Amino acid sequence: MKKRINLSKKEKNLLILLLLVMLLWLFYRFVFTRQSIKISELEQEKNNYYNELFKIDTILARDKTIIKEWSELNEDVRYIQDKYFAVIDQPEIMHMLNDIVDSNSLKIPSMYFKVPDYEMLGDIETKCLGISIPFEGSYGELGTFLSDLTFSSKRFLVNQLTISKADNGNLIGQISLNAYSYDEIIDGNIDSTYNTEVQKxxxxxxxxxxxxxxxxxxxxxxxxxxxxxxxxxxxxxxxxxxxxxxxxxxxxxxxxxxxxxxxxxxxxxxxxxxxxxxxxxxxxxxxxxxxxxxxxxxxxxxxxxxxxxxxxxxxxxxxxxxxxxxxxxxxxxxxxxxxxxxxxxxxxxxxxxxxxxxxxxxxxxxxxxxxxxxxxxxxxxxxxxxxxxxxxxxxQKQEKSFSFYLVQYGDTLESISEKVYGTKLKYKEIMKENGLSNNSCLEAGEILVIPN
Known part of the structure; x- marks a missing residue:
């Protein structure tokens, strides 16, 4: 017969306690520790997602700024296209200025266009056309003309305004304008409404x-x-x-x-x-x-x-x-x-x-x-x-004809001869008709008789 081991109550309690400790250790070792590791991994993954989300939000915020800046730049481009000329096209500019002149009472007998040139606007080099406009009229007529220039569909820059008073009480003088093009500043195909000169x-x-x-x-x-x-x-x-x-x-x-x-x-x-x-x-x-x-x-x-x-x-x-x-x-x-x-x-x-x-x-x-x-x-x-x-x-063949010339500041007999005849060599004819000599001093405003 097998011998039966009798355990005392205290020994039974100790054995039960040992079993409980072993179960707790096994739970901690194989359940709680793994869950803790998993939770740590999930926490780390969560943090990584939060970091990625922050980066995406930052990029989206920057994109919104870029889109806003792009929109503002497009507005600037549209403003430039609306207010400035696509190319320096003298007929188009003449057309616009003639419309302004026709709608005003200011007397403008002619316009003088310079050869287009390049000019620096800040750090940008752009093409520029200079225009000189002589005028005569009242203060109100001049003001209305300048106002119409200011609010014209294309922008003209008034860089010089010369005014003096005529004997009849009117203002006389000259307006110097600049017209600018954006053809070399803004890329892209720009359609022009008007047609240019063709001299081929x-x-x-x-x-x-x-x-x-x-x-x-x-x-x-x-x-x-x-x-x-x-x-x-x-x-x-x-x-x-x-x-x-x-x-x-x-x-x-x-x-x-x-x-x-x-x-x-x-x-x-x-x-x-x-x-x-x-x-x-x-x-x-x-x-x-x-x-x-x-x-x-x-x-x-x-x-x-x-x-x-x-x-x-x-x-x-x-x-x-x-x-x-x-x-x-x-x-x-x-x-x-x-x-x-x-x-x-x-x-x-x-x-x-x-x-x-x-x-x-x-x-x-x-x-x-x-x-x-x-x-x-x-x-x-x-x-x-x-x-x-x-x-x-x-x-008729023997009959002479004459015209008149209004002396400008800085004129000489030779320069006047070159203006009216295309050569400096005919200045003596002007001297003869006006009783002048080589030492004569010409004054601005003086009227000379010019044989044709």
Whole structure:
């Protein structure tokens, strides 16, 4: 028989306590410790997630700042595009300034454009066009003109304003403006509403001479004297389109086109090729051939004025001249209501005969189309000619003509000779007509007689 071990109550209690300690140790070793490690790992993972979340929030906050800055930069770009010129385009600038001049009472006889140049605006180099505008008028008229410049759709910088008082109480002086372009500051394709001058020479002949066509030399029409109904007349060429400084302009963005020197002509070497596309809605629109800078003046009324025009087909456009009188008023003269010929045609009309309007400055040829129409095409233009009646041919050849010159500050006889004749060598003729000598001092404002 197996011997039975009898445990006392105390021993039983100790044994139970030992078992409990072992169970607690096993629980701690295999359950609690692992759970603690897992909790630590989860805490660390939680901290890592919090760190990642902080980084994401930081990036998102920075992105919001970047988006805001980008939006502000886009606003700046749009402001620059709205207020400054995409390119230095003299016809566009002339168009805008003419609109301001036409809407004001300030007398502005002419505008002078400098050669575009580069100028530093802070750290940025941008292209700049300088414009000089002589004026005459009252304080109110000058203020209104400057205000219109300030609120014009494009920004002009007034960098100099010279004012003095005339004898009639008006203000006279000169405004110097700058127009800036952003074409080399802002990247991207910028559409321009207006069309620039095109002065390249097109070599190919676009038409075959029609039946009856014959070329004439410049000598056949320049200064030509002839007799009609017993009256001797002389024809003088005002503009032959052989030079540059001729531009295309329009009354709205719906009128586009360009001008270029063309190697086939009625007289001389070149004619002026004019492309036009005119679209109208509720008002008439015009395309202009602009030669304001050429200073073509009619000092007294001729019997007729006209231009040689070569057409390739019918067009409903009206052709005409625009003049400007001494007070800056515009005078339009219609030449032909519609184009209904093929080849070269001399279109002419009688200019205003009111001597009080003269001298008139010939500024432009216009092509006008009535409202709710559209038309496009090509027309060549050559010599603009005027006719004057002569009492006697020989008497006219011997008769001298003169003009006047207002001396400017710093002028000399030689510089005046170069301005009016293109050479310094004719200063003695000016001396003779004005009783001057080599030692004579010229004063600003003095009026000189200039033999033509």
């Amino acid at each position: 020479v097109i070599k190919e002949d676009p038409f075959i001479p029609y039946e009856g066509y014959s070329a004439e030399s410049v000598e056949d029409v320049y200064g030509e004297d002839y007799q009609i109904d017993g009256e001797i007349k002389t024809r003088i060429t005002l503009e032959d389109f052989e030079g540059d400084d001729i531009f295309f302009m329009s009354t709205s963005p719906d009128v586009t086109g360009k001008v270029s020197k063309f190697s086939s002509s009625k007289h001389g070497k070149y004619s002026l090729r004019t492309e036009f596309f005119i679209y109208t809605e509720n008002k008439e629109e015009r395309a202009y051939i602009v030669f304001d800078d050429k200073d073509i003046f009619l000092k007294y009324p001729p019997t007729s004025i006209g231009v040689w025009a070569h057409s390739y087909g019918y067009s409903p456009v009206t052709l005409g001249f625009r003049f400007q009188d001494q007070e800056g008023n515009k005078v339009d003269l219609e030449l032909s209501k519609g184009v209904n010929w093929i080849g070269w045609e001399f279109i002419e009309t009688m200019p205003p005969q009111d001597i009080n309007l003269y001298p008139l400055k010939l500024q432009r040829i216009y092509l006008e189309l009535g409202k709710n129409k559209d038309d496009y095409g090509v027309i060549l233009f050559d010599n603009i000619e005027i006719e004057y009646p002569l009492r006697d041919n020989e008497e």
